[in-house]
Amino acid sequence: MNFKTINQRFSYPGGNTYLCKFRDELKRLFEGETVLRAGADHLVVISLNLTVEDIVNRVKELNLVMGHFEGGLRNQIKAGIYIADGTPQKPIVMMDRASLACREVHGIFNREYAVFDEELNKKHEQQQYVLEHFEEAFEKGYFKVFYQPVVRALTGKVCGYEALARWIDPVRGIIPPFIFIEIFEKFHLIHRLDALIIEQACKDIRDDMDSGYAYEPVSVNLSRLDFELSDIKKIVDDAVAKYNIPKKYLNLEVTESAFSSQNTNLAETIKAFRADGYEVWLDDFGSGFSSFGNLQSYDFDLLKIDMSFLRTFDTNPKSKLIIASIVDMAKKLGIHTLAEGVETKEQYEYLKMIGCEIIQGYYFGKPMPVEEYQNNREKYCRYEVSEPSELKEYYDTIGTVNLLDNRPLIINRNTIVNFMPTALFELIDGKFQFIYTNKAFSDFMASIGARTHEQIINEFIDKFPEERAMLRQAMLDTEEQKIPIDCAMTIYSCKLIVAVKFLNRTGSRTSFVLTCRNLSKIKKPKYGHL
Structure with a gap:
C-alpha cells in the first residue's frame, strides 16, 4: 500500500532495498514455492502445497516483519489469492484473478487479503459490462430515477423524497448502483449521471406540480467529482430554471467522502448554493470520514445519519447513545437531522423520542420508479399522506426543540451551557x-x-x-x-x-x-x- 511513500522517504535506492527485503521474506516464508516479481511492487507466489489458511498465516507474518523495516515504517501489504480449479489456464489469467482479489482489499485497513471466488468473478464481469455499455445506457435512456419517501417523525407524513439512480438494462436487468457508481467515479463519468438525475428530478417535480396532486421536495446526490469535472452550480440552476420549480424543492446531498479531497471549489460552491436558497445536506454522517471537521468548516442545513448505526441498533447499546448524541449536537448547531436505514417500528419510535426530525428507510417505503407513484396516486400522492408545503417551515421550527436538553424551552445554538447548579x-x-x-x-x-x-x-x-x-x-x-x-x-x-x-x-x-x-x-x- 502506498509504495511511493517509501521512495519519497528513503529515495529510490531505499525503495529498492525495501523490495529486496520484501523478496527475501517471501522466499523465507514460502520456502520451496515459486516466487516471482510481476512488476513494480507486485510479487507473485505459485504454490502447489499450501492451503488458504497456510497462506493467510504467512501473509500476516510478512506484514508483521515488514512493519518493522527501517525503524518502524508501517506500510501494509495486501494479498489476493486465487485457487486453481484444475482446468488448464494460462498463468496470466490466474495472476489477473489473484490481482483482482487483491484490489478488493486495497485501501481497507483491517483486511490483509481476499480470495477470488464466484461472487467476486460475477462482480468483475458486471464491472466489465458497465465499462463496455455505459455509453449505450446514456444514449438509450436505461438510467431511471427511483424515489424513496422521507417521513416527518412527529406526524408520520411524507415530507420529501430522495432521487436514486437505477440502471435498468435490457440484458442484465437492474444493475446495482454500488457496481456502476464506483466505476463511474473511477473513470470520471459520474458527473454525467448526476446531471441526468438532476434534470429528471426537476422534470418530475414540475409534473407533480402541474398534476394537482400533493408534491414534496426532492433531494439529489452530488459526488465530489461533480465539483471537479463540471460546473455543478450551473447544471442545477439551469435545470431549476428550465422546469420553473422553486429552489426549496430541490435539496442537494453531499456525501462525507467529498470532503476528504482537497478541492477548494467545494466550499465556495456550497456557500453559493445556500446563498441562492438551496438546502445543502451532509450525507452519510459518521460513516468514517472526518465528520466533526466538516461541521466545523462548512455550513449545512441537515445531517443524514449514516444507516450503519441502525444496523447494530438491537445488538449494540452504544448505537442508540451515538445516534442520540448526534441529534443533540445537531440541535445545538442549528442543523436538522434525518436518519436513514429505518426498518422497524422500534427504531422509528426511538428516533422520534430523541427528536430526530425526519426518517427514511424500508419501514416507510422502498425506492420506486415515478410511474409506480403515478399509477397509485390515490395511495401515494394524496394530501392526507403528504405534508402540505406551507407546513414545512412550521414543523422545521418545532424540530429545533432539543428534547435531550435539560432546558428545552431555551434554544441554544453554538453554545455549551449547563443550567443545573x-x-x-x-x-x-x-x-x-x-x-x-x-x-x-x-x-x-x-x-x-x-x-x-x-x-x-x-x-x-x-x-x-x-x-x-x-x-x-x-x-x-x-x-x-x-x-x-x-x-x-x-x-x-x-x-x-x-x-x-x-x-x-x-x-x-x-x-x-x-x-x-x-x-x-x-x-x-x-x-x-x-
Missing part, C-alpha cells in the same frame, strides 16, 4: 472542599446569600448543624447504595433540594457530585387548576 467536592480526612463548580452553581449560591465557596463551607458548618448532619448522612447513604440521594433542607430561609451522588474513594479521600434546586423561587400560577 453542579459542584464536584471531596472529603479529605473529614474536611470538605470544592474541586469544581459551574457558573450555575455560583449563581445559585449567590441567589440564597452566599458569596464565596469558603463562606458556603464555613457558614454551612457553623450555622446549619441539622442540615450539615443531613448532608453527611446522605453522603454515607449514596456511597453505600451507589445511587443519588436527595435532601430537603432550608438555608437562609430558602427551601432547597440538594442531591448528592458518590463517585469514588481512595484511602481517606472521597469524591461526590452535588446538584441544587431552590423551591422557594417556584411561584404558584395565577390561574386555577386545569
